[in-house]
């Protein structure tokens with residue numbers, strides 16, 4: 001499988017991301033196959049991949065030896081191996097227990113460990129080496145996210161002929177927080193190896209520009225950073241989106257509508273359903289929203305016949321301690337509210353700690369009268385966009401945290417500060433009682449924006465900006 005003469009010239013478009021866009025599936029007979037993962041990133045990049053003999057470099061998701069390069073769904077997939085120890089130190093450690101909390105406003109305290117940093121450097125080198133081997137002369141390489149911030153610089157050192165873009169999917173913190181990172185200069189220099197650094201929000205791009213001035217003393221002008229060697233790096237926002245058409249098509253299926261009705265019946269046919277769908281992560285504000293809902297019930301401002309809550313909390317990073325603590329907090333809160341306010345066949349909160357098919361998520365979005373998206377900090381939040389995509393009949397109310405990137409785009413949502421318990425409670429009541437006409441007016445405006453700004457547009461605007469730049 002590794003010798004393919006057509007490949008020897010390399011790929012002219014290369015994506016580098018922590019994970020490959022495929023999941024390993026074991027057939028009943030024990031053999032292995034790979035199935036494309038449902039993520040929006042693959043969908044968005046597939047046309048570019050096909051047109052350019054695209055390659056994708058990433059980890060296959062299990063520790064140990066990596067499978068040989070293989071072709072799947074029109075992409076050349078190259079897996080980067082990680083040992084069990086590297087999964088602990090580079091992935092669970094530095095990526096998810098140092099960078100993740102630091103970049104999300106230190107909602108949880110970041111842990112700074114030198115051995116984790118060493119693993120981060122080592123693994124970033126491995127990804128950069130793999131990209132350098134696969135890329136054709138003058139190729140475009142697009143590096144993704146916080147796990148791989150050193151790759152742009154490392155790759156440029158190996159292959160100065162490449163055009164390198166970087167996109168950060170999570171927030172980029174203000175100077176005051178970023179400056180705590182013991183390896184702050186290295187991370188900044190790593191990112192500055194790219195020709196274009198993309199962020200979700202304009203505020204994140206200005207944080208980055210300000211940091212290069214303050215910590216490295218570089219000159220900047222608008223979105224440009226002038227490096228001592230004469231290179232010019234750009235930093236701009238490119239708000240990510242979803243494949244609106246694909247999800248809307250699922251939402252419109254009669255079986256989805258049937259399932260949505262069934263869900264409502266199965267939880268005791270409440271008048272209204274509030275819904276949350278998140279990875280079980282402390283940035284998402286799950287516990288805060290359950291507490292707020294519980295207070296409404298405790299104070300008699302709402303009864304569970306009027307409104308019940310469905311919370312999907314997809315398991316995530318279960319070996320990281322903060323995630324175990326969060327799970328306990330959420331499950332205690334859910335147990336308590338159900339013990340007090342539930343009846344047989346009619347829980348106050350339906351809590352689902354497992355992952356679901358996309359079709360089931362679409363049915364949930366169809367069933368929900370109110371979508372509650374209240375992260376304490378979030379790069380974008382695709383769940384908010386998915387809800388809007390599924391409300392093709394212009395019904396439904398979106399409650400949206402000011403601290404999600406999506407709040408820049410959806411001013412017609414009911415915007416909330418998730419730290420303000422009373423505000424959150426009032427907003428839930430307001431959403432449940434909103435006049436259908438007002439809800440429709442708001443949803444119509446949000447859908448108009450979303451349909452115009454789908455994930456294709458995101459990918460092509462980034463890639464156009466990347467190829468159109470003077471750069472060197």
Ligand code: GDG
Pocket residue numbers: 038169170240277278279314354355356357358361378379380381382383384386
């Ligand atoms: C990061 C940034 C940014 C959830 N449970 C299931 C499932 N999901 C899907 C959702 C949605 C996606 O996962 C979650 O995306 P989010 O944007 O909400 O959040 P993160 O995972 O934190 O993503 C975020 C994003 O990157 C993109 O740049 O928006 O700010 O943190 O699509 O539907 N999908 C399936 N089963 C589940 O159980 N199939």
